[in-house]
Amino acid sequence: MRAETVVYKTAGDLAIEADIYRPASEQNCPAIVYIHGGALMMGNRDWLPSVQRDWFVEDGFAVVSIDYRLAPETRLGAIATDVEDAFAWVRGDGARRFRFDPDRIGVVGASAGGYLTLLAGQRVRPRPRALVSFYGYGDLIGEWYSRPDPYYCLRPFVSEADAFAGVGTIPISGVQGEANDGRGRFYLYCRQQGLWPQLAGGHDPDREPEAFKQYCPVQHVSAEYPPTLLLHGDRDTDVPYEQSVMMAAALDRSGVEHELITIAGGRHGFDQDLDNPFVVAAFEKVRGFLRRHV
Numbered sequence: 001m002r003a004e005t006v007v008y009k010t011a012g013d014l015a016i017e018a019d020i021y022r023p024a025s026e027q028n029c030p031a032i033v034y035i036h037g038g039a040l041m042m043g044n045r046d047w048l049p050s051v052q053r054d055w056f057v058e059d060g061f062a063v064v065s066i067d068y069r070l071a072p073e074t075r076l077g078a079i080a081t082d083v084e085d086a087f088a089w090v091r092g093d094g095a096r097r098f099r100f101d102p103d104r105i106g107v108v109g110a111s112a113g114g115y116l117t118l119l120a121g122q123r124v125r126p127r128p129r130a131l132v133s134f135y136g137y138g139d140l141i142g143e144w145y146s147r148p149d150p151y152y153c154l155r156p157f158v159s160e161a162d163a164f165a166g167v168g169t170i171p172i173s174g175v176q177g178e179a180n181d182g183r184g185r186f187y188l189y190c191r192q193q194g195l196w197p198q199l200a201g202g203h204d205p206d207r208e209p210e211a212f213k214q215y216c217p218v219q220h221v222s223a224e225y226p227p228t229l230l231l232h233g234d235r236d237t238d239v240p241y242e243q244s245v246m247m248a249a250a251l252d253r254s255g256v257e258h259e260l261i262t263i264a265g266g267r268h269g270f271d272q273d274l275d276n277p278f279v280v281a282a283f284e285k286v287r288g289f290l291r292r293h294v
Contacts, residue, residue, distance in 0.1 A: 001054060003065075004098075008089040009082065011069060014171050016082060018089075019045050020098055021053055021063040030104035030294045031090055032056050033120075033128070034065040037111030039190075040079055040200050041071050041167075042183045044174040051274060052108075052283070059287055061294070062100055064090055067174040068116075071200035072186070074171045076140075076215055080123060082173075083116050087124045103129075106294035108286075110134035110271065111239060118217035118247065121226045130293035131228045132286055134271050135236055137243035138218030138250070141205035144240050145196045151237045152191035163189030221250040227257040229289045231282055233266020261285060 003019035010016070023029055036047040045065040056063050068082040091102040107128045109117035114136020121131045139145075166182025175183060190196040198204055203211035213219055228251055232244035244260055251258040261282050263270050273279050 001050070001057065006094075006097075008066065008094070009085045011078075011082070011171060014069065014173060016067050016069065016173050017045065018064050018066040018086065019048075020094075021057055021065075022098055023057050023060055023062065025060070026099070028095075028099045028101045029060055029062050030106070030129075031062040031064055031094075031100040032290065032294070033086065033090060033105060033107050034063055035068075035083065035107065035109035035113035035116045035120075036065070037109065037113040038070075038175075038180070038183075039187045039196070040076070040112045040115075041187050041190075042175060042180045043070075043112075044176055046176075049272065052271070055283065055287055056108075056290070059291055061106075061290070062098060064094065064100075069171050069173050070175060070183070072167055073169060075202040076200055077202075079116075080119060080215060083120055084124055087120065087128070091126075104294050106130040106132070106290050108132040108134075108290075109136065111136065111268065114239075115217075118228070119215065121228065122217045122220040127224065127226050129226060130290060131226050132289065133228065133230050133244070133247075135232045135239050135244070135268055136230070136247075137239050138247040139216050139243060140201065141197055141209055141212045141216070144243070145194075146205045147194040149191040149194070152188055155188060155192070158185050158189040158192060160189065218247050218250050221247075221254045221256060223254050223256065225251065225254060225256045227289075227293050229286060230258065230260045231263065231271070231286070232260070233263040233268065233270045235265050236268045238268040259285075259289075 007015040036043045048065040095102040107117045114133035230244040248260040
């Protein structure tokens with residue numbers, strides 16, 4: 001399936017792009033905004049798995065897979081603004097050009113994209129109709145991100161010099177190919193040193209926790225928060241399973257319709273394992289959830 005690529009925003013000299021996949025119908029259709037993962041430091045809009053994309057289109061959704069500026073060249077506040085601007089484009093120029101129904105928009109994302117999905121439920125207005133977060137997180141300043149990570153500390157040590165050699169100073173989005181390898185080393189360094197909040201968010205969570213509060217969805221759930229489907233493996237070594245448990249508890253306290261689907265033995269990226277019948281069954285729930293709410 002071919003995408004039509006558009007520039008949904010220009011930030012300085014950087015054109016930030018999105019890929020559009022649309023059903024053949026001439027009628028206005030609901031849209032799914034897909035937000036790629038990569039720790040806010042890696043990746044691009046092509047990271048949308050083709051099987052998932054095709055399922056969404058088969059179900060009558062247009063799919064808008066977005067890039068956004070990446071850390072550390074761009075800090076968290078500006079990344080959040082990119083996401084907000086993507087939704088403004090979808091509801092405005094995008095709806096007019098591609099015949100989206102601007103009142104029927106859902107969000108799907110994985111890992112950091114799952115985090116940005118939950119953040120969209122908090123910050124985007126009008127709110128999306130539904131959120132689907134694969135192994136996302138609602139808290140940025142817990143010890144899981146702000147302290148050296150035991151799992152990543154078992155990996156070969158990355159020096160500060162090697163880490164910063166993989167990134168630059170000029171804002172960037174949509175990183176392709178081998179460039180992600182260097183950015184992956186930077187991420188590994190962040191996890192080994194417990195520096196992700198400082199280098200992605202621009203603040204020390206121990207001294208400035210209030211600077212992160214506005215970017216922690218788990219602290220901003222209210223009765224108006226969109227219906228939310230959380231999916232997480234209970235053996236995730238990158239984003240702790242407890243992150244989705246915490247988010248589900250916050251949704252429950254506010255009376256928000258939600259479900260947490262636990263993949264027993266599931267690791268980070270479990271959604272790629274389509275030979276696993278439990279994963280396939282989980283996707284059927286995702287598709288039903290989006291059809292029902294969007």
